[in-house]
Amino acid sequence: MTMLLCPSMMCADFANLEQETRELEEAGFDIFHMDIMDGDFVPNFGMGLQDFELIRKTTNRLVDVHLMIQNPGKYVDKFADLGADIIYVHVEADQQITRTLEEICRKGKKAGIAVNPGTSVxxxxxxxxxxxxxxxMTVNPGFAGQKYLDFVDEKIDHLLRLADNYHYKVMVDGAISPERIRVLSSKGVTGFVLGTSALFGQDKSYLEIEKELRRLSK
Incomplete structure (x- = not known):
């Protein structure tokens, strides 16, 4: 299993976003994770279209977009056309979720579901x-710097068991520390969205961190 390390760009230095993106790409991170919030589905506002366009223009790596917004189906075409490779939506936010997922695939993109802590399998x-x-989601969506919710581990285990019958990869997002990566990767989790618990604001270079995190899955 190839581990996917995904910097959460909401936690990056916005004053130097282009440079941050270049350094993360050079360090070997896999997917740039972009949180889009509307202040309605979650009580916060996230990254904007210009931030997304800048990062997409700067890197050749995969870029995903996590739509924490009401009626995400209205914006699938927009983000697909801007170059998102993976589009995550929430079932609670979309009354036509099947249609939205099919539209993501029709646009030639990878479809993803983001699962809130309170959403059952x-x-x-x-x-x-x-x-x-x-x-x-291993924290309640909308804010960085929260505490990992241990009860979500049971849901992760359930989805990993079911994955044998489908083709999806299991990712986790929220307070993902190096120790969480070690434990969850051993269970079969593929991808880790990285914020301040493992990547940003650390007293090490991105290259050093990337190498250390890769070793956790061996």
Whole structure:
């Protein structure tokens, strides 16, 4: 299994966003993770279109977009056309979630479901054949710097068991520390969204951090 390390660009230095992106790419990180919030579905505002366009223009690596917004289906075409490779949506935010996932695939992009801490596996089970990624939120979405919610581990284990019957990868997002990466990668989690718990604001270079995190899956 190849581990996917995904910098959460909401935690990057916005005054030097282009340089941050270049340094992270050079260090070998895999997917640039972009949080888009509307202040309604979650009580915060995230990155903007200009931030997304800058990062997309700067890197050749994969870029995902996590749409923490109401009615995300209205914006699939927009972000697909801007160059998102993976588009995550929430079932609670979309009354036509099947149509939205199919539209993501029709645009030639990878479809993902983001699963809130309070959302059960049964709620999304019928959608599992339609998605390429399941991103389990291990904090309540909307803010960086929260505490990891241990009860979500049971949901991660459940989705890993079900994954044998489908083609999706299991990702995790929220307070992902090096120790969490070590434990969860040993269970079979593929991808880790990295914020201040493991990547940003550390007293090491991005290259040093990337190498240390890779070793955790061996």
């Amino acid at each position: 049964e709620t999304i089970k019928v959608l599992l054949p339609l998605v390429d990624y399941i991103m389990v």
